[in-house]
Amino acid sequence: MQQFKTLDDAELAGKRVLLRVDLNVPMQDGKVSDATRIERVLPTIREIAAAGGRVILLAHFGRPKGKPNPEMSLEPIAAVLGDRLGQPVGFAEDCVGPVADGIVQNMQDGDVLLLENTRFHAGEEANDPEFASQLAALGDVYVNDAFSAAHRAHASTEGLAQHLPSYAGRTMQAELEALEKGLDAPARPVVAIVGGAKVSSKIDLLQNLVKKVDGLVIGGGMANTFLAARGESVGKSLCEHDLADTARDIMLAAASAGCAIILPEDAVVAREFKANAPSETVAVNAVPEDAMILDVGPKTVERIKGWIDRAKTLVWNGPLGAFELTPFDAATMAAAQHAAERTRTGALVSVAGGGDTVSALNQAGVAEALTYVSTAGGAFLEWMEGKPLPGVEVLKA
Structure with a gap:
């Protein structure tokens, strides 16, 4: 259109x-x-x-x-x-x-x-x-x-x-056509992966997506806020406890819109935030008090792959873990490679964007394999939030 x-x-x-x-x-x-x-x-x-x-x-x-x-x-x-x-x-x-x-x-x-x-x-x-x-x-x-x-x-x-x-x-034309396939007129089911550190920077995004997608995978530090809102103890993990009500509202909105929210079932935890820190995989209801969640675990990765297999359209913004530190890049790399494989076979339209997302996809070696990767940080995010973009609106015939 x-x-x-x-x-x-x-x-x-x-x-x-x-x-x-x-x-x-x-x-x-x-x-x-x-x-x-x-x-x-x-x-x-x-x-x-x-x-x-x-x-x-x-x-x-x-x-x-x-x-x-x-x-x-x-x-x-x-x-x-x-x-x-x-x-x-x-x-x-x-x-x-x-x-x-x-x-x-x-x-x-x-x-x-x-x-x-x-x-x-x-x-x-x-x-x-x-x-x-x-x-x-x-x-x-x-x-x-x-x-x-x-x-x-x-x-x-x-x-x-x-x-x-x-x-x-x-x-501009390629970007707008890709975005139209992503959320405006997508092939269904549509799955979104949203990660990154904080819920606070992505409230508008999550509120818009639950009305538009069939499955919403939440990873990264922001998943901890949702887990805590559900009553899990997240130890020393990055977590915005003051946004528990917001997280619960988003989960309620998803339920009433028929959108499944996919939160981590297991997590990779460590005592310090550095590359190759000693780590272990635990269920999300068994996070040690002195540890922090730095990636989603292998069971969660398998579940995310299952959702990618079911999807005809994937929209991705934000990594699943602390991808800049090994081995806490494992989930993001595995999901990215799986999405790329599905895209190569023609089974999936995959649209991704945002600074960290582009870095993560480059790190996974799959940026070229997805349908479209947007380098337009702020504009991509506002489009995902469902906001009109002034520079696009004026071009409309």
């Missing part, structure tokens, strides 16, 4: 195309340390350039708080982008005004130009109509390829679409 226009609907030849991308990449010692986000926008840039469009890239970097800050300049990224793209990428030292305007006027069809950090202007995050119209003056067409910034109503993600014909780029 596609409601947004894509590049297939756009006239690009000879047009100045303002393309919003996500170049907020990790940097170390002034060099790009992970180019994943750069790689993801290359297909859209190439397609527009090949069609004879003049590609004018808009992006933010870091949090300069509305003022120029040389440490957050996009200039070093232009060279890396040009290298990956295989053609020169120009750079303008401002994203509006005479500097940007002069360079844009000299562009030829197929050229690529990166404008300086949009957040060097306070009007960007304020979604100031005057700033949006200054940006719009540089282009004829607006394309948004930055799903990861779509949950922000900023001038370059939402305001611009009020001024120019607007389209989704290929990365």
Whole structure:
């Protein structure tokens, strides 16, 4: 049920195309340390350039708080982008005004130009109509390829679409199509795996999912809060005891919606939070008072695999245990590999996202094997929470 226009609907030849991308990449010692986000926008840039469009890239970097800050300049990224793209990428030292305007006027069809950090202007995050119209003056067409910034109503993600014909780029399109298969119009049964440290950061998410999925697997530190709410002693485990009522409300809401909640039956516990700490596997009703739960146990893993086998759609956000420490990564790795295997056979549509989730799937070596892995932390989470995303809403036809 596609409601947004894509590049297939756009006239690009000879047009100045303002393309919003996500170049907020990790940097170390002034060099790009992970180019994943750069790689993801290359297909859209190439397609527009090949069609004879003049590609004018808009992006933010870091949090300069509305003022120029040389440490957050996009200039070093232009060279890396040009290298990956295989053609020169120009750079303008401002994203509006005479500097940007002069360079844009000299562009030829197929050229690529990166404008300086949009957040060097306070009007960007304020979604100031005057700033949006200054940006719009540089282009004829607006394309948004930055799903990861779509949950922000900023001038370059939402305001611009009020001024120019607007389209989704290929990365945005792929993300929206994958998300539609995940929760908006999924093949059933749908199973969600939600992990991570705290229930408090995922209350909205859990409340939305119990209305939409058939089975909800809860792992990570947040499972301890549910176990404690059910009356289990969780020893020294990370646990938000003050959210016991919230956890019980979510379990009641799941019961009335016909959603099964899958909590750990057994757990891997240790006395200290460090890699290879001495550990043992116990039933969740037998956690020693001086120990902490750091992963779900093998019985629980088998049960999760059973739910993955039953599912036609899997949505995943957050690890099942302390995956950054061996051997407490075992459950997350086993579930990830099982989901990848089911996806490879065509039996499962698997959509995953969120920072820790992406790291865990990379660690398991299966990120490429799932149907779609979103790198868009905040926007992915807000979509899972059922919230409208301003940068997507404005693209709807």
